Amino acid sequence: MALDPFYPIFDSADWLERLLPLGIKLVQLRIKDSDEQALRAEIRRARDLCARYRCQLIVNDYWRLAIEEGCDFIHLGQEDLDVADLKAIAEAGLKLGISSHDEAELDRALAANPDYIALGPIYPTILKKMKWEQQGLERLTAWKARIGDIPLVAIGGMSVERAPGAFAAGADIVSVVTDITLNADPEARVTEWIAATRGHMR
Numbered sequence: 001m002a003l004d005p006f007y008p009i010f011d012s013a014d015w016l017e018r019l020l021p022l023g024i025k026l027v028q029l030r031i032k033d034s035d036e037q038a039l040r041a042e043i044r045r046a047r048d049l050c051a052r053y054r055c056q057l058i059v060n061d062y063w064r065l066a067i068e069e070g071c072d073f074i075h076l077g078q079e080d081l082d083v084a085d086l087k088a089i090a091e092a093g094l095k096l097g098i099s100s101h102d103e104a105e106l107d108r109a110l111a112a113n114p115d116y117i118a119l120g121p122i123y124p125t126i127l128k129k130m131k132w133e134q135q136g137l138e139r140l141t142a143w144k145a146r147i148g149d150i151p152l153v154a155i156g157g158m159s160v161e162r163a164p165g166a167f168a169a170g171a172d173i174v175s176v177v178t179d180i181t182l183n184a185d186p187e188a189r190v191t192e193w194i195a196a197t198r199g200h201m202r
């Protein structure tokens with residue numbers, strides 16, 4: 001199944017409850033600093049909301065909880081890969097998205113046979129401190145040439161206005177956090193995102 005080209009990331013099921021009814025079809029639940037009980041409850045709620053709205057849920061980091069709660073898609077970064085049991089993940093039938101920031105990380109991501117590869121930060125991000133400078137659009141083109149048919153996700157500093165440039169450079173999917181969550185009107189911004197990305201399904 002092709003992944004939707006609009007891939008917002010939220011840090012709570014509350015966000016999903018608020019914004020999935022607008023037509024989001026691909027979403028990541030990315031929670032940091034929470035205990036296992038609370039995490040499990042959020043993953044369950046997100047799973048049920050996504051089922052109701054026919055949206056593909058991707059659980060960030062917590063692959064064991066994702067398996068236990070019957071989710072089918074996770075995202076792992078390179079540090080997550082250091083400790084994840086990829087065999088257990090594959091045996092559970094989970095799909096896998098992987099972050100990359102340089103050539104060595106791309107090689108490692110490709111070796112894991114992922115369902116998408118993310119490259120970031122394309123532009124500077126205010127969400128988290130990163131050791132990489134902005135990658136720029138040219139890097140997306142280079143990544144797409146390397147990964148072929150594997151969907152390429154552009155992340156980091158993305159906005160509605162920047163999305164067309166990322167698609168033109170080779171991204172299949174654009175992922176975004178603060179352009180929505182810090183917007184004065186997140187609902188209106190999501191509607192703009194859906195309009196701007198519709199039609200980019202490859």
Ligand SMILES: Cc1ncc(COP(=O)(O)OP(=O)(O)O)c(N)n1
Nearest residue numbers: 060075076077078099118153155175
């Ligand atoms: C779509 C997407 N791309 C990259 C990331 C970053 O993953 P990671 O490097 O593991 O960092 P954290 O998000 O876990 O802080 C992502 N979550 N999603």
Ligand SMILES: Cc1nc(C(=O)O)sc1CCOP(=O)(O)O
Nearest residue numbers: 120121125127156157176177178
């Ligand atoms: C979670 C994350 N990962 C990145 C990477 O480059 O791997 S950039 C990023 C933050 C994206 O947030 P915003 O859209 O607000 O810039």
Ligand SMILES: [Mg+2]
Nearest residue numbers: 061076077080
């Ligand atoms: Mg991670």
